[in-house]
Amino acid sequence: MRKRIALLAACGLLAIGTAAVPANAAEPVFPLVGPSALELPLPVDGSGxxxxxLxxxxxxxxxxAPFAGLFTVDLRKVAGVATVRDHASDSSHxxxxxxxxxxxxxxGLPVxxxxxxxAAKGAAKGATGEITVTGKVPGATVTPLxxxxxxxGPDLVMREMKLKKDLRPGESQPMxxxxxxxxxxxxxxxxxxxxxTRGMELVETYDNCRTRTAGDLTTVLCSVEGDFVPGAAYExxxxSPLHIKATAHAYDDVLRYGIYPAGDEPKAAASSGKARAGRKLGVSPAKSAPAAPGLRASDLNPGDNRREFAFHTENTADFTTSPVSLKGKAGDTLSTAFVFENKGPAWIxxxxxxxxxxxxxxxxxxGAKVTGKPQExxxxxxxxxxxxxxxxxxRYECALGNRVSENEKVVYPFDLLIEKVVEDAKGSVTVGDWGTSAPRPHAFDPNAGDNTAAVVINAKGGTGTGPSPSPSTSGSPSPTPSASVSASASASPTAKASTAGTGTTAQGGNLASTGSTVGPIAVGAAALVAAGGALYVAVRRRGVRG
Structure with missing residues (x-):
């Protein structure tokens, strides 16, 4: 309740009763707080x-401490204008x-x-009245409201736009x-x-519009001045036309569009963002309508203010993984990382x-046993x-999350104990759709050949990396700014994660994080991403992840 009242206050809609001079100057004064005005819709089509x-x-x-008191709601000045009843679900009074x-x-609390x-039965359009609330609380003076x-009141209705659903990257269309x-x-x-959403963008910019991006959604709010009269439609x-465009990384995207009386727009977007530079967006009547005085008021039916349209862009996203090659002796614990990567161009x-x-x-x-793994x-x-x-x-199955950006990598760190040396011991890492037994390529993935890569321990010919000579005890070293890092048996035992494209994401393990929609950004040890070939690192660990 306090959050709702604070929001109303921020919009200038609260009225606080004029304070009366208390009989006892030491007695506290508590005001009643609520909206200064309330618009009531007329009955529609004979319904109630x-x-x-309120x-x-x-x-x-x-x-x-709980409060006890008596509140009186004076209904005499709304007789014939409105009906007022106690809200049935509120048991506090x-x-x-x-x-x-x-x-x-x-x-009780809150008070x-x-x-x-x-609207009362038979109430005329434009009829007005007043509801006055007074209160009595022991030991305090209550100012009325x-x-x-x-x-x-106004009832703005957004008409449904007829838009082309199936697009190609770079294609735009008028709105x-x-x-x-x-x-x-x-x-x-x-x-x-x-x-x-992330794959669509507005082509034009206007100086009476402000923009806010949160996650994968960009919201543009355009303020248009004027009196928008009953019975009129506007275009x-x-x-000042508007066009919407599918970007190079579009796939399945959404447009949400709505109209609100000034002051009733979504507050999260209205409170931040910056104006777009350009011409001024304007509207004009789509048909003639009678003139009427402009009154700032709340929308009578907010449910028809907003609509949504879903696009599908003919595009692809290449989900890939990378090979891993390790070597070690019996008793060695090797730290490595398995990688999922979206090489785009589409976000999914x-x-x-x-x-x-x-x-x-x-x-x-x-011959290997997993002794540490991420929670995912x-x-x-x-x-x-x-x-x-x-x-x-x-075998391990690692969930990705519900979205992935174009050019994003996700890293899953593992610890492997070599229980028995097996020459050329082979496993695999595969990325794909959530199938019944094994991941299968997604319909949007054009290259199934890079969805699976080999995991080899003690490959023939001696390739691969072994444990470092002096193990590190650091669980979360600082990140490296480079796009790729390679490792060898003689490298420093403290490995550093890397970022590439829109970011590398580490899942679980001993990696520090700063947060992401699919997992923490990799900044820790045991995650080495090689840009052009195999991904590998081997470090002896003393502890166990799980």
Missing amino acids: AREQR SITLDHPATG QCTEKDGELLCAYK SLELDVA TTKVSVG PLVFANEGTQAAKGVVLELGT LAGD HAANPADSLARTVVVVPE CLAVDADGTKRAEQLGAP
Whole structure:
């Protein structure tokens, strides 16, 4: 409740009752806080009037002690204009109606009063009234609150745009944007909202628009001045068109577009971002409408303010992995890392946010035992059956998350103990779709040949790296700025992770992190990404990850 009241206050919609001079100067004064105005929609098509919530809070010090008091809601000045009732689900107070008043006994925390208000049967458009709330609290003076109630208001409706769904990278198309005011009052100023996911972008920029990017969504809010009258529809002005374009990394993307009375736009986007440089975006009437005075008011039906359109761009994303070659003696513990990489050009996200977009499956070479692994990788038997014991399994399945950027790498660090030396012991690492037994290439992946790579321990001919002569005890060294790092048996025992493209992401293990939508950014030991060939590193460890 306090967050909601703070938000209303930030928008200049709160009214605090004029403080009366207390009888006792030492007695504290607690104001009632709530909206100064409330617009009520008229009944539509013979149905009952839709109720609006009126929330009122007593502004008092946060002592933690429960409050007890009596609040009186005067309904006499809204007779014939609105009906008011106690909100049924709020059990913190009990209200009874008597002589045109609601008497509400209150006890507990937080101190709030929830009322449902609707236009009265037969109320005329434009009818107004007032609801005044007073209160009594032992040991304090409560200042009253008056909320002006009016029947009718603006109701901005965003029309559905007819757009081309199937695109090619670089293709753009005009946005035939139209909205209407189907309410009973004019809106003084509107805000147009345009939100695009990572693969789509707006071509034009305007100086009355501001932009905010959060994660994979970029939101543009354009403020347009003027009176937008009831019964009128509006479209983009001829000198300020809008086009939407599929970028080089588009695949499955979304456009969200909406219209709001000025002051009712999404606050998260409105509170930050910067104006785009360029011409001024404007709108013009799409059909004639009667003139009406402009009144700033809340939208009567916010549910029809926003729409969404899904695009599919003909594009590909190349999911790859890298080979690993190690060598060691019986008893050696080798630290290495298995890599998933999206070489693009498209970014990919799962349709369901709870789904894993892809998996990396590691088959452990003969003679080796996993003694450390990231949390994202789960142990399974050779046939794919899940195991309770997470160390020492013959196979591991590593979840990716629900999205991956173009040119992004994800690193899964592992520790392997050589229990028995087997010459040319071979395993594998495979990335792909979440199949029943083994990952299969995604439909968007044009190159299945690089989805699987070999994992070899003690290869014939002696290639590969062994444990460092003096093991490191550092779990999270600082990152290297280089795009790739290589290692050898004589290299420094403290390995450093690398970044490439839009970033390298480490999953679990002893790596430090700064956060990512698919996992922490790799900045720690045991993750070496070779840009042109095999990825490998071998370091003896004293501890066990799991």
